[in-house]
Amino acid sequence: MRNYDLEFLKHFSMVIAFLAAVTLGLILFAHHLNGTVQHAPDPAAKQRVLDRIAPTGEVYAGATGAAAQADALKAAAAAAASQVAYGGTTDGKTIFGNLCTGCHTSGAGGAPKLDAAGIGARVAAQGVDELVKKAISGFTGSTGVMPAKGGNPALTDEQVKATVEWMVSQSK
Known part of the structure; x- marks a missing residue:
């Protein structure tokens, strides 16, 4: 092999190594930036979570609870009547x-x-x-x-x- 071929391979290897180092540096920098950025929560996803964990019923206790239960029954009857x-x-x-x-x-x-x-x-x-x-x-x-x-x-x-x-x- 000639001397100028070895010189070319040496320079070419250094350019490839430099590009690999730059690529690795950019990947690490992007990873760091992604970790520091605060992402806004998706409102639809948040609503789905709230719907899943919402209580399915209510508890009525005492005189206050009896009044609340009566009001809830009236409201349910009115809603059902409007859907007939x-x-x-x-x-x-x-x-x-x-x-x-x-x-x-x-x-x-x-x-x-x-x-x-x-x-x-x-x-x-x-x-x-x-x-x-x-x-x-x-x-x-x-x-x-x-x-x-x-x-x-x-x-x-x-x-x-x-x-x-x-x-x-x-x-x-």
Whole structure:
């Protein structure tokens, strides 16, 4: 090997070593800076933590607790009343026209139609009380599925009962 080749390799090795040292220095400096910077907490993550550790209930004790419990029950009843479907009406025809007609008029999904062969046959075989129970809690049969409360959980049990009774009266 010639003398100038050795000289080149010597200089090239020193440049590579210098670049490696600079790279290592930059990595260590970046690591140090990352450790000193304060990161702002993510508000969404903080809210998720607060939701997970929130208490699930309240304890009412003594006269003050009884008054607080009564207020909480009133507030819950008012909130539930505002969420009742169709304004709380128990008119079976209105509820049927807005919710049930989609399946029970066409027989979709095995739903019995409003005639003697459909609802009428089910009433004769099971009785109105059993139909009301299945309409409230839902039912999976061999021909299809009846979702609980017709798929509208905002209906009250009284509304479902009134609708089933209306449907039975129409099937005769």
